[in-house]
Structure formats: C-alpha cells, structure tokens
Amino acid sequence: xxxxxxxxxxxxxxxxxxxxxxxxxxxDFCRDKGLAEDSMRRLFREDPAALAxxxxxETGRIEEHEFERRFAExxxxxxxxxxxxxxxxxxxxxxxxxxxxxxxxxSGVRTGLLSNSWSTSHYDRALLTELFDAVVISAEVGLHKxxxxxxxxxxxRLGVEPEQCVFIDDLRExxxxxxxxxxxxxxxxxxxxxxxxxxxxxxxxVAA
Numbered sequence: 001x002x003x004x005x006x007x008x009x010x011x012x013x014x015x016x017x018x019x020x021x022x023x024x025x026x027x028d029f030c031r032d033k034g035l036a037e038d039s040m041r042r043l044f045r046e047d048p049a050a051l052a053x054x055x056x057x058e059t060g061r062i063e064e065h066e067f068e069r070r071f072a073e074x075x076x077x078x079x080x081x082x083x084x085x086x087x088x089x090x091x092x093x094x095x096x097x098x099x100x101x102x103x104x105x106x107s108g109v110r111t112g113l114l115s116n117s118w119s120t121s122h123y124d125r126a127l128l129t130e131l132f133d134a135v136v137i138s139a140e141v142g143l144h145k146x147x148x149x150x151x152x153x154x155x156x157r158l159g160v161e162p163e164q165c166v167f168i169d170d171l172r173e174x175x176x177x178x179x180x181x182x183x184x185x186x187x188x189x190x191x192x193x194x195x196x197x198x199x200x201x202x203x204x205x206v207a208a
Contacts (some may be wrong), residue, residue: 009160014115016170025090060139107204146177
C-alpha cells in the first residue's frame with residue numbers, strides 16, 4: 001500500500017527506540033560496577049558539567065576516550081577502559097520496532113535515522129542501509145537533538161517537508177524539539193503503542 005496524503009516521512013531515534021532501553025543498560029552497568037543503579041541518571045540530571053561533556057561527545061567535539069576519562073572520574077571509577085562499550089552492553093535490538101521501520105519503508109514511506117550518538121562505531125551500518133533512506137548521526141554533523149537545525153537537516157536529507165515527517169524518540173525533550181519545527185512526534189513508551197500510532201499516521205501495516 002502506498003502512502004497517500006498527509007505524512008510521508010519517518011525519522012527514528014536509535015537507542016531506546018530501535019533497541020531496548022538505554023537507561024536499563026546503564027543501570028546494569030552501574031550495578032556491575034558496584035554503584036547505585038540510578039547513578040548515571042542522577043549524574044545527568046544533577047550535574048550540568050556531565051551533560052555538557054555528553055553534548056561535546058554527541059557533537060564530535062571531544063574524543064570518546066576523553067569522555068570516558070571524564071565520566072569515569074565523575075562516577076568515581078578508577079578504570080575508564082571501554083566505558084562506553086560497558087554502558088551499552090545491555091542494550092539489545094528491538095525486533096518489533098525494526099520490523100515496523102522495514103514495513104514503513106516497504107509501503108513507500110521515506111525513512112531516516114536521527115540519533116544523538118555516544119559512539120559512531122556502535123551502529124550496525126548494514127542494518128542502517130537496509131532500513132533508512134537517510135542517516136543523521138549527531139557526531140557526524142556537529143549538531144544534536146533537540147537543536148532545531150538537526151531536525152531540519154534530517155528532513156532535508158529525507159526529501160520530505162518537516163510537516164510531513166513523523167518523528168519517534170524515547171526522550172520528551174527530543175520530541176518537543178521535533179514538534180517545534182512542525183513535525184508530528186511520538187514519545188516512545190512501549191512497542192505496541194508506538195507501532196499502532198505509526199501505522200495510523202503513516203498508513204501502513206506491520207505483518208503479524
């Protein structure tokens with residue numbers, strides 16, 4: 001079935017949408033290191049410098065090893081080796097969400113990835129090529145969500161006007177950023193609800 005009038009583009013976040021929750025993986029990492037499981041969440045909420053470090057990493061302004069050194073220090077860890085790998089080790093692909101993107105693209109929807117990256121080496125590039133017509137990764141473009149410019153860049157690369165784009169992300173502030181440039185946003189809180197909303201907005205069906 002081809003897309004008719006209305007939305008014709010889909011922009012998808014990576015971590016926490018096409019994968020299991022990053023926060024759950026971070027909690028596993030903290031427990032493994034003998035830290036309180038909410039240590040990382042609290043650090044980002046309560047320490048502006050930690051969030052500033054993450055923004056620098058996401059936009060490619062500092063190297064991964066430098067972020068790892070700083071972040072290990074903030075967490076009180078002596079060893080920063082493979083810190084990013086460890087933090088994401090518990091994050092697994094979400095087969096239903098991957099299937100939904102695949103079905104959307106097969107129906108004629110233009111699909112794109114829009115991801116704030118911690119590491120550009122952690123993406124399955126073959127899968128991205130299969131699923132997406134356009135890929136925008138923060139560290140590769142020097143921008144990050146929720147800056148308006150990154151949404152507009154993704155829309156341009158997709159060849160779809162922002163008002164025709166559906167954007168899905170697991171962070172409220174990133175959804176707000178998409179809505180600010182005219183996109184329709186879905187706050188991802190569960191696979192079933194998100195897939196149903198995608199099917200409704202983009203007029204495609206995921207095979208049972």
